[in-house]
Amino acid sequence: MQAGPQFVIVSGMLGSGKTTLLESLLTSESAPDTAIIVNEAGEINIDGAVLSESARGMTMATLSSGCVCCSLTNDLVTTVQDLVESRRLSGLHPFTRIVLECSGLSRPGPIVSSLQELAELRFKLHLVTTYDCSRPSLLSGDFEDAVAQLAAAGTVVLTKVDLVSSERRNEAFAAVTATNPLAKVVNEFSASIRAREAFLQPGGGPSLAVNEQSRQPGRRQLLHPRVRVFRAKLDENVPWETALDWLENLAGALGERLLRIKAIVPGDTRSNRVLLQSVGTTFSAPRRLNPNSSSPLGAVIIARDCGRQDLEEIPTEHPVTWFDH
Template structure:
């Protein structure tokens, strides 16, 4: 009896998003000249949307072209899942050379949530690809007006793991305008670092799961400290903000959490408030195996199968969850979390009632 072949390491995947004219194509062109970007597949919606003509070398087939940096570029032919599966078939059958990572460039009007949904829902793609992060490009000249006028731009910024601020050098972007935009982005998504377009490719494409299979700094990935600091510093929410319906907050536990409690909490949150859950990510210590934390990740009604790490990536062994929600009070989620951890608060009747009777869903 022969041993079954080892499952290949998941391929890191980054989503590059941003509103129309924000500068995604310019950023991609710069990255394609970086050696750290070699052996990358870039997926775009249409070749005509990305100005890479000077980098084209040859056509691999009718749906794929080879770029000068040794990268491949292909189109989404109406179905992202089918495109990602097709890439794996070609790679496994040696029809294309192995690639080290995938970058998906969305259209400027795309809500990234459905893309995240597809990546963490599909049982085969979950095994073969690993989400490295969401990079959102924001135009410093038109950024605040775009956030005011387009809900898609708000969601693009809210779910980002990293924000790239472009066009800050233009005359129309004064220090006050750029500073106000930065503050708004930090209020919208405190966990995401805000960088300039010249950020190194290794930094831009880095994430919780490093390319060498080792974990990157969990603090950078979660940004839980930044979220908590923002929550404490902004106790009175500004109702005049255009994006006041979107909140970022964190949940913590100093002690380990039982697997059953974590699963019930995530399932109840998903089933009762999934439409309002833009993104959830976290690192949790389980009572059953406290030395090996699990990574949790969710988008709306879908929760990724938790991934167990071989060890803690740093000395902080607290369980930490970071949530980005829309039209959902953080206090409700906090009370629900406390109830499942066996520490129901006196002012948490809704959460306590919900754990006792899942059909009595408040706030919906």
């Protein structure tokens, strides 16, 4: 079965630049192939709950159920199904991407979980988070929500970069990469480049900065003491089923403290490698890597209120070596 469109979840604190980022996408040549879903109380005001065509051909829909994190499941699923079906009946080719703009305090985990009801659409899921350099949420009272958003992201877009000094910008970059070393960090002044990197060239691999020179060599990356990044090395002889059991035990033991997992585990043969990822305790479908991949077996775990001892106590039938990030 052919893969479906990219589904992009855009999160970020209130006023962090989500709407500005989407407006930059509206001006791109890819706009007609994109659908955007927003909250009725969101920063882009779209009245009603029916689809409409913008001046540039962008298809838009509204969720009328308030905070998408709290009450979206039925509304979101129905809206996405309507978008896809309306597009099909119109005779146009399927959307390239569907973008969901979350409210400021939404946490991506429950949203990702709700999308399981749309498994037949075979979405390629990507999470984007905006981070305001002028009002760093990791240093605010909204720390819990900010960490949940950042840890889940495949791409983090630094915003308001033109309003702060280079030192503040570097501090924001360091805080984001320390919170989520797995994310691609977009650190650009150009609004069009930020939109391109967020929507047209999504990340999700190892930590990558668009402007690597903005990172100060030797600068200590500070992370809030309640959030830690751990790395685990797996034994080369660990069976596929044992690796899965270990990850399930890890997710069950940590529960809401688990923010993100990215793991490379063995496949059904020793030459195979499989990528497994989770947002919170919700795992995406396994992805088989290139048979010639030399990637070592292991995992990166981002967790809150968790020490290495907690992880070492999680049952496993094969050796796991833990390292603090």
